[in-house]
Amino acid sequence: MDRSNGIYDQVEQDTPEARAARQLDKVQTVIATAMKSSGEFKARMKAAGLCAKDIKDLDSFSRIPVLRKKELLGLQQDKGLDWLLTAAPGELSRIYQSPGPLFDPEGREKDYWGWTEGFYAAGFRPGDLVQMTFSYHLTPAGLMLEEPLREIGCAVIPAGPGNTTVQSQLMTSLPVTGFVGMTSFLKVIADKASAAGMDLKKDFNLDVAFVAAERLPESLRTEVEEAFGMKVRQGYGTADVGCLAYECLELGGMHVSSRCYVEICDPQTGSPLPMGEMGEVVVTPYTLSYPLIRFGTGDLSRMVDTPCACGRTAPKLAGILGRVDDTAKVKGQFIYPAQVAQVVAKFPQIEKHQIVITNEDDRDLLTLKLQLSAPLDESVFVPAFQEMVKLRPALDLLKNSDQIEDGAAPLVDLRTYE
Numbered sequence: 001m002d003r004s005n006g007i008y009d010q011v012e013q014d015t016p017e018a019r020a021a022r023q024l025d026k027v028q029t030v031i032a033t034a035m036k037s038s039g040e041f042k043a044r045m046k047a048a049g050l051c052a053k054d055i056k057d058l059d060s061f062s063r064i065p066v067l068r069k070k071e072l073l074g075l076q077q078d079k080g081l082d083w084l085l086t087a088a089p090g091e092l093s094r095i096y097q098s099p100g101p102l103f104d105p106e107g108r109e110k111d112y113w114g115w116t117e118g119f120y121a122a123g124f125r126p127g128d129l130v131q132m133t134f135s136y137h138l139t140p141a142g143l144m145l146e147e148p149l150r151e152i153g154c155a156v157i158p159a160g161p162g163n164t165t166v167q168s169q170l171m172t173s174l175p176v177t178g179f180v181g182m183t184s185f186l187k188v189i190a191d192k193a194s195a196a197g198m199d200l201k202k203d204f205n206l207d208v209a210f211v212a213a214e215r216l217p218e219s220l221r222t223e224v225e226e227a228f229g230m231k232v233r234q235g236y237g238t239a240d241v242g243c244l245a246y247e248c249l250e251l252g253g254m255h256v257s258s259r260c261y262v263e264i265c266d267p268q269t270g271s272p273l274p275m276g277e278m279g280e281v282v283v284t285p286y287t288l289s290y291p292l293i294r295f296g297t298g299d300l301s302r303m304v305d306t307p308c309a310c311g312r313t314a315p316k317l318a319g320i321l322g323r324v325d326d327t328a329k330v331k332g333q334f335i336y337p338a339q340v341a342q343v344v345a346k347f348p349q350i351e352k353h354q355i356v357i358t359n360e361d362d363r364d365l366l367t368l369k370l371q372l373s374a375p376l377d378e379s380v381f382v383p384a385f386q387e388m389v390k391l392r393p394a395l396d397l398l399k400n401s402d403q404i405e406d407g408a409a410p411l412v413d414l415r416t417y418e
């Protein structure tokens with residue numbers, strides 16, 4: 001079976017101009033629908049002094065204030081789910097509940113959560129027998145990721161999470177070629193099967209995996225791929241909006257999905273940032289039942305538009321690089337723990353680090369606590385830090401008796417405001 005050939009939808013090969021025209025057309029349709037019947041969107045536009053005809057292009061679209069994930073829970077609880085919908089609850093397809101508790105409505109549109117092109121890009125093909133290990137209970141994960149498999153023409157074993165022994169028995173007694181779930185869980189299955197004397201390449205038929213919901217270290221990907229002789233590709237999405245981006249077989253980031261408009265924005269102002277800069281992932285899915293227009297995910301990423309050998313032309317998200325909540329603005333500059341970690345990684349004598357932000361007399365101070373195993377040349381470290389983070393840190397070199405605890409927050413903001 002050739003898993004690398006072809007694409008699911010022609011729009012994945014659009015020119016940048018065609019993509020932008022389609023994006024504008026889609027967001028205008030969502031806006032028109034939301035202006036008619038979403039109480040939330042009408043209120044947001046009114047508060048910003050905007051009406052639908054002000055949104056003439058993608059630049060003016062970006063003037064619509066961002067709806068933050070944090071606000072969504074309060075809106076659902078105070079105003080009721082109806083207020084955010086354009087259809088009556090009984091006209092939806094399903095309503096899930098994710099932790100919060102937050103309702104995740106699913107409309108009746110085809111491929112509602114938009115994962116199908118991602119599964120196709122990951123190598124899933126008609127005739128695959130796929131084991132689904134995400135939960136089907138309350139959370140949208142299981143059903144959300146099953147739909148694309150049915151769309152492509154795969155058969156699904158709705159195994160759900162847990163019960164490693166049964167998972168392994170299913171995979172070895174049936175010709176299971178695909179896995180959907182978390183990579184860490186696939187590794188547990190591999191370790192248990194190996195310990196029981198099974199041969200992961202001969203006793204299993206796994207060819208492809210679509211993984212999500214956790215950070216995927218490259219070392220873990222390689223380990224599982226080599227153990228089973230398979231490809232492991234990841235998707236990025238949320239329970240609110242579904243798929244945002246996915247990896248193709250070429251890797252090098254996650255292609256932005258054609259079923260939503262994704263912007264990388266300044267976490268404070270919500271304005272889009274130039275290509276390549278890090279900021280908050282803001283998404284507008286093109287689905288109409290539950291319009292989440294300019295939805296701020298709270299995730300940090302950057303977009304890259306280097307051409308991909310797979311033939312898909314959509315730019316890529318360069319991974320999820322942290323959470324907005326873990327960032328802080330100091331002297332007009334965002335401090336991203338992921339960038340600090342990148343600098344620190346170049347100095348092996350730094351065992352642990354923590355960013356601490358304080359203020360005194362209206363002046364912000366960024367202190368970097370460092371736990372060292374050997375001396376550090378500050379005249380090399382400080383300029384490297386400044387180059388990446390654009391600020392000069394005060395260094396606090398810890399003594400042995402004063403260590404950074406395991407699992408400590410990467411950034412602590414201790415500023416107080418009178």
Ligand SMILES: [Zn+2]
Pocket residue numbers: 248249250251255308309310311312
């Ligand atoms: Zn690609």
